[in-house]
Amino acid sequence: MANEPKQKRFGAHIRALREAQEISLRKFAERAQISPTYLSKVERDEFPPPGEEAVRRIADILGEDPDELLALAGKVASDLPGIIQQHPRAMATFLRAASGLPAAEIEKLARRAVGLRKKGPEK
Amino acid sequence: MANEPKQKRFGAHIRALREAQEISLRKFAERAQISPTYLSKVERDEFPPPGEEAVRRIADILGEDPDELLALAGKVASDLPGIIQQHPRAMATFLRAASGLPAAEIEKLARRAVGLRKKGPEK
DNA sequence: AAGACTGTTTAGTAGTTAGTATACACCTCC
DNA sequence: GGAGGTGTATACTAACTACTAAACAGTCTT
Numbered sequence: 001m002a003n004e005p006k007q008k009r010f011g012a013h014i015r016a017l018r019e020a021q022e023i024s025l026r027k028f029a030e031r032a033q034i035s036p037t038y039l040s041k042v043e044r045d046e047f048p049p050p051g052e053e054a055v056r057r058i059a060d061i062l063g064e065d066p067d068e069l070l071a072l073a074g075k076v077a078s079d080l081p082g083i084i085q086q087h088p089r090a091m092a093t094f095l096r097a098a099s100g101l102p103a104a105e106i107e108k109l110a111r112r113a114v115g116l117r118k119k120g121p122e123k
Numbered sequence: 124m125a126n127e128p129k130q131k132r133f134g135a136h137i138r139a140l141r142e143a144q145e146i147s148l149r150k151f152a153e154r155a156q157i158s159p160t161y162l163s164k165v166e167r168d169e170f171p172p173p174g175e176e177a178v179r180r181i182a183d184i185l186g187e188d189p190d191e192l193l194a195l196a197g198k199v200a201s202d203l204p205g206i207i208q209q210h211p212r213a214m215a216t217f218l219r220a221a222s223g224l225p226a227a228e229i230e231k232l233a234r235r236a237v238g239l240r241k242k243g244p245e246k
Numbered sequence: 247a248a249g250a251c252t253g254t255t256t257a258g259t260a261g262t263t264a265g266t267a268t269a270c271a272c273c274t275c276c
Numbered sequence: 277g278g279a280g281g282t283g284t285a286t287a288c289t290a291a292c293t294a295c296t297a298a299a300c301a302g303t304c305t306t
Contacts, residue, residue: 025253035296040254051294071211076204080215083222084203088194090229091221092203095214097236099206105239106213109232113220116228148283158266163284174264 010072011045017062018043032057049073133195134168140185141166155180172196 018028025043029036034054041047049055052075059069070077084091098106141151148166152159157177164170172178175198182192193200207214221229 024251026251034294037254037256037297038295044254047295048293054294065212067211067215071208074208076207076211077215080207080218081199083218084199085194085197086222087224087226087229088190088199089188090226090233091218092190092200094221094229094233094236095203095206097233097240098214098217099209101236101239103210103213105236106210106217109236110213110217110220112235113217113224113228113232116224117220147281149281157264160267160284160286161265167284170265171263177264 009045010049010069010074011043013072014058014062014069015043017064021062023061028061031061049075052078132168133172133192133197134166136195137181137185137192138166140187144185146184151184154184172198175201 018025023031025039026036029039032039032054034050038047038050042049050058050073052070055070055073055075056066058064059066062069067077084095098109141148146154148162149159152162155162155177157173161170161173165173173181173196175193178193178196178198179189181187182189185192190200207218221232
């Protein structure tokens, strides 16, 4: 028991969606601009998920939310680290506090943040 | 103009703090468990900042906030991606909305999140 | 039974990240 | 004038990430 992948669900997930849309592995690989060989392994979770750009192209083809699919790939969208780094302590505090909250509550806080944006700093 | 480092301030920053505490490069390297050679280059921003664990040890020695120093190193603490991935869409929405807000406002939202934690989901 | 599909096996690779060891030049103090 | 300190240049490296090309085996169509 040594050769197991970290992300067990990414490959199976995109394979199911691809098959539901009746796209062949080769056609899909072509549209996603990756090699069929690679895609085959990724879909069977024999290889870890591709890089961010490839995951975004896959999400686009499958009609999935990119942030959601990136999460399944064990990644976060590359713009988020930059945002966190603007106020690392405050953002880290927030994220740790919000960890475990249901999505609906986080969305409410997001709407609050949008509200603060409009009023406060106009930049 | 091709050999410039990404993070121009990390090295200079820690060198200044180290010199302020009058610790020699070698002693500091030993305490941070990295080689003096490597530290020398890092402090002159000739090499990119070290990995997260080394940055944390450096922050500890210098009495700096780890999240802040990690940000200066162009990284985010490794627990944060995992938190974002619990609710990737909601968290990404929040972060993009909170981008540009002053730290004080983000801290207020963090306190709100703490409040929600206590009442709502007890896990 | 040939041709055109399907997915898979085998065998690599280029680039990035995060470092190390050896050896050097300079300074001082005794 | 050598013993012990300062920082630095040179020269590698091991592990990991994100892939590719060539060839193969089964199925389906005509």
